[in-house]
Amino acid sequence: MKQIDLRIPATSANLGLGFDSIGVAVTKFLKIRAYENAEFKVDFLNSDLDILPPGEDNLVISTAKSIARKYNKEMPPVRVEMDSEIPLAHGLGSSSSAIVAGIEIAAYFCDLNLSDHDKIMLGCDIEGHPDNIGPCITGGVFVGYYNHGELYYHVLDDIDFSLIVSVPNYMINTNEARRALPDSYSRQTAVNQNAITNVMLFSLFNKEYVDMGRLMMKDQFHEIYRRPLIKEFDEIKDGALRKDAYATVISGAGPSVMTLCAKDDVQGILRELKKIDNVEHEELEIYKK
Numbered sequence: 001m002k003q004i005d006l007r008i009p010a011t012s013a014n015l016g017l018g019f020d021s022i023g024v025a026v027t028k029f030l031k032i033r034a035y036e037n038a039e040f041k042v043d044f045l046n047s048d049l050d051i052l053p054p055g056e057d058n059l060v061i062s063t064a065k066s067i068a069r070k071y072n073k074e075m076p077p078v079r080v081e082m083d084s085e086i087p088l089a090h091g092l093g094s095s096s097s098a099i100v101a102g103i104e105i106a107a108y109f110c111d112l113n114l115s116d117h118d119k120i121m122l123g124c125d126i127e128g129h130p131d132n133i134g135p136c137i138t139g140g141v142f143v144g145y146y147n148h149g150e151l152y153y154h155v156l157d158d159i160d161f162s163l164i165v166s167v168p169n170y171m172i173n174t175n176e177a178r179r180a181l182p183d184s185y186s187r188q189t190a191v192n193q194n195a196i197t198n199v200m201l202f203s204l205f206n207k208e209y210v211d212m213g214r215l216m217m218k219d220q221f222h223e224i225y226r227r228p229l230i231k232e233f234d235e236i237k238d239g240a241l242r243k244d245a246y247a248t249v250i251s252g253a254g255p256s257v258m259t260l261c262a263k264d265d266v267q268g269i270l271r272e273l274k275k276i277d278n279v280e281h282e283e284l285e286i287y288k289k
């Protein structure tokens, strides 16, 4: 009997400036075992997942079936045992992890022989942007451009900063948080964002993390519109920056908040952040493949 075990990472998209383009894979995982079965069925090993559908309309299974169809193959029915450390609808890319799991399941059970490039493209066709799907597949910090079937990307995993994620105790649906953004931006805003992002990426590559962090916090595309949705954001950011963090930004569409800092500053920042009510804070590693 064919069986596959998967460990798919969570991802934090945007990193401030890189709306729909930049993301990082982190050490929280969606864990899946899938094996042939008489019918499609999902068993949840964690009660937080009980709100998800247990049948063919589960995102993991519907993705696997649609990928198989795309390659003119029949997806054999599978039973999926699912456990997850990734909170749903919290800005840590749970939907992308589920989509990537579906792609991996289809690739395995239908012998599709897909490259990473193929998998990212298939995931982006579903999700629409590569900033979660990309790092979920490649690990590390991912910088990508995807538009109507065109995909370019790079991955960086030589990184010396640490991450702290702050997770508020409510969900934000990504589609709703996207509706909070304007349909268009002025030419000056686009020019500024372009310049700031270009310089930020060189600071990241050159490990000039103080500059990188300052620039990351100059986003003009999404953070200003989403901050009102995350009432703890300012307190988390002020606390982390007081303790020398490089940057504090919204993770994906929120409500989680990501702090980037020097390894030596992690404990001091965590002590400061733990004073904030109704938010869980945790140090995360960057997941490298």
Ligand SMILES: Nc1ncnc2c1ncn2[C@@H]1O[C@H](COP(=O)(O)OP(=O)(O)O)[C@@H](O)[C@H]1O
Pocket: 030, 052, 058, 059, 060, 082, 084, 087, 088, 089, 090, 091, 092, 093, 094, 095, 096, 098, 172, 173, 174, 175, 252, 253
């Ligand atoms: N493991 C999973 N299995 C099936 N569906 C999932 C899984 N994880 C997430 N989803 C779907 O994705 C939705 C959350 O996606 P989204 O609003 O984009 O938030 P995020 O990706 O930031 O967690 C869930 O409500 C659910 O419909």
Ligand SMILES: N[C@@H](CCOP(=O)(O)O)C(=O)O
Pocket: 011, 013, 014, 019, 020, 021, 090, 091, 092, 093, 094, 095, 129, 131, 132, 174, 177, 178, 222, 251, 252, 253, 254
């Ligand atoms: N670029 C997207 C990223 C959404 O990430 P998620 O983890 O909240 O799904 C956006 O900012 O909308």
